[in-house]
Amino acid sequence: MIEVKDDWCKGCNICIDRCPVDALEESDKLNKRGIRPPQLKKENECNYCRYCELICPDLAISVIPDEDIKKVEKKTLLSPVGGIKK
Numbered sequence: 839m840i841e842v843k844d845d846w847c848k849g850c851n852i853c854i855d856r857c858p859v860d861a862l863e864e865s866d867k868l869n870k871r872g873i874r875p876p877q878l879k880k881e882n883e884c885n886y887c888r889y890c891e892l893i894c895p896d897l898a899i900s901v902i903p904d905e906d907i908k909k910v911e912k913k914t915l916l917s918p919v920g921g922i923k924k
């Protein structure tokens with residue numbers, strides 16, 4: 839799950855642009871700054887890499903992995919550290 843502190847978001851869209859699996863989009867709601875904060879897309883490809891949490895300049899995103907969701911294989915552009923086990 840991705841938790842966004844909506845009113846902290848300034849709408850720079852770095853998280854949306856840099857997500858390695860294109861899992862984020864602008865939401866329909868406006869925050870108190872008149873910005874549309876990010877949300878996960880309906881077809882959620884998030885792999886909980888936490889990159890968006892790391893790069894958000896306003897600390898507006900928290901990534902909270904759901905243990906059940908984590909078990910589902912997700913596509914990623916990044917190889918796991920140490921290579922792929924065979």
Ligand code: SF4
Binds near residue numbers: 842846847896897
């Ligand atoms: S990186 Fe942070 S401030 Fe920028 S759009 Fe995403 S949540 Fe908002």
Ligand code: SF4
Binds near residue numbers: 857883
């Ligand atoms: S945790 Fe990673 S995959 Fe998920 S939305 Fe953030 S950057 Fe994208």
